[in-house]
Amino acid sequence: MTGLSDTIAAIATAPGSAGVGIVRLSGPLALTLADAVFSGRSKPSRSKGGRFLYGAFVDAQGQTLDEGLCLMFRAPHSYTGEDVAELQSHGSPAVLARLLSRVLEVGARPARPGEFTLRAYLGGRLDLTQAEAVLSLVNAQTEAARRQAALGLTGALAARVESIAVSVTRTLSAIQAMLDYPEEGVPEEEREVPLAQAEAELSALIGTARAGQVATRGAKLAILGRPNAGKSSLLNALLGYERSIVTPLAGTTRDYLEAQLELAGVPITLIDTAGLRETTDEIEAAGVRQAERLGQSADLVLRLEDGSAEREPLNLAGEVATILVQTKADLPLCWAAPDAIAVSAVTGQGLPELREAVRSALLGSETRGEAWLTTERQADAARRALTHITAAQHLPDDLASYELEQGLLALAELTGRDVQEDVVDAVFRNFCVGK
Ligand SMILES: Nc1nc2c(ncn2[C@@H]2O[C@H](COP(=O)(O)OP(=O)(O)OP(=O)(O)O)[C@@H](O)[C@H]2O)c(=O)[nH]1
Ligand SMILES: [Mg+2]
Incomplete structure (x- = not known):
């Protein structure tokens, strides 16, 4: 997962003939590389972003490959958070293949599956549940899947997890503050109450996993x-x-x-x-x-x-x-x-x-606007968090504090704030190239 300094490129539209097709570039040289393959009234690299130019895509000899649009996005106002150029040509497989080979000739590197979304994640534009929602949205075959994916994209799932983490953190800090004064004891409203609430919310969330995956x-x-x-x-x-x-x-x-x-x-x-x-x-x-x-x-x-x-x-x-x-x-x-x-x-x-x-x-009965766990990865992290939080409720303070830390780690893993690289790789491996 290296090479953030590279500029990546891929065909972003589905294979086959269509009215329009898109080759997307992202990275520090996106607009400069677009200059090399595009001929129009102005150079893409001169753009402030949020604009488009009409012109021609040209080969190394200046011969026109196709006519089309170049859309320019400046960091951080793009999908990946980097500079992005979208080259819109006619959507024929031959034109798109040639256009892609042109941008690779001038210095872009072929994007790996999901690499555009990975960059958005690494740049902090999306959390991991949102990245998974992008994948679900791209693959959504049904209305139920689309609805959940769209909800995930808004960060609704991450917000639900975050509110559980807040309860747990509150107890953890109360316990840690008291560790030096064991005779005082943590008051019930700082310990039993928020933990019971976190446990109930987490159980309800885990209860959505089956429906989300279905x-x-x-x-x-x-x-x-x-x-x-x-x-x-x-x-x-x-x-x-x-x-x-x-x-x-x-x-x-x-x-x-x-x-x-x-x-x-x-x-x-x-x-x-x-x-x-x-x-x-x-x-x-x-x-x-x-x-x-x-x-x-x-x-x-x-x-x-x-x-x-x-x-x-x-x-x-x-x-x-x-x-x-x-x-x-x-x-x-x-x-x-x-x-x-x-x-x-x-x-x-x-x-x-x-x-x-x-x-x-x-x-089950889907409550409107309620975010579900939609992948096995999310469900697994949520179950681990629940095990730790449940265990903490019946332990003395020092041991409880360890369990709560582990619980928080599992919650952070769920949203991707604190996650192993191989887990991230596994998420993005399921994407198509160009997304
Ligand atoms: N009147 C009526 N007959 C039915 C109905 N459903 C099935 N049958 C009849 O019951 C018999 C068996 O139906 P199947 O659908 O082949 O039953 P099956 O469970 O697949 O049987 P096997 O493949 O042998 O295990 C056939 O003669 C059907 O016409 C129904 O709803 N009403
Ligand atoms: Mg039968």
Whole structure:
């Protein structure tokens, strides 16, 4: 993570043909290098920034490669906080490749994935949660993901973490002030009260991690049940087309099958599986084992039981979250269960309720404007902080003080104020080049 004195360059727009494409330069020589490849009424390096020029991009002989705009940003008023030039040409892969090779010829270095955002982070323009939000925003496929990313970008998550750190710091300083006078003791309102508050806030924050990750990366939803329960029919009904084979024969689905759909703004991989039963058929038995494994690795399991037949409750191994679905609700029902959602693949009855149950199981109740933890890195740091803060509450002052320091370090790591270089590298490795 060196070379901040280098000027970096990359194509910032997606591959393929488009009306406009952008080559971006950032670093101390950004505008000077732009001079070398751009010919217009004025030189980019003369600009105060916040301006643009119309002109031509030229090769070493002065031949025009394309016409376009050069946008100039002066440090610190740019995305990276450095001098930045954006060269906007026509968005053809050939033009952009040539333009990029030109700026590399005159002295820029190819940017690594996420390096523009990394510079913004190193320059203090973004904290680590904001940088992750940039990544999420670039990759957002759904409305839920976009909403959380946009919120993260405003620093809402960092602010939530910061307010927890303030409570902890208050206790830590009270304890440290008293360490020399142990007979005095730290008053309750300086110790128990703020720590309990920090613990509650942190637990609530950690509670958002699952929803945050589901919104960002989507969720796996496995359909499990006995043979003939109506699993394949339900998959088809949710998809709206006949993806999986349905027959009256028990044991129709043997191999598992996946389909993509979006549900309440979340990308879902829906998995149809072989019906669970004891069987001597080797192929079917392999399918059953596979179904059980898929159930365990899913974010949520739809546990299907045939509503039109005598109830044979199904016990699933592991601690996976499930929704009980009573199938074939268009037929006379043979049993009732308070937590079951009655659904018919034939009439579509109960499908809206099922979709809502899935949404709320995956995302919980999203309070407007509330920032979530959206990456495993953030969730891990938050959990470590919570462990230390919880431990501190039951320890004598000197030991508690150590735990609180560790807790604060974990919180600082979450926002990236105090973080190991390899963690930062791992965050930016997931970016595309040009962002
Ligand atoms: N009336 C009615 N019949 C249904 C419904 N859902 C499924 N069925 C029937 O139940 C039978 C089994 O349906 P499938 O969807 O193949 O059941 P499955 O759970 O995938 O079965 P396996 O793949 O064998 O494990 C078929 O004859 C379906 O037409 C429903 O909602 N209403
Ligand atoms: Mg089936």
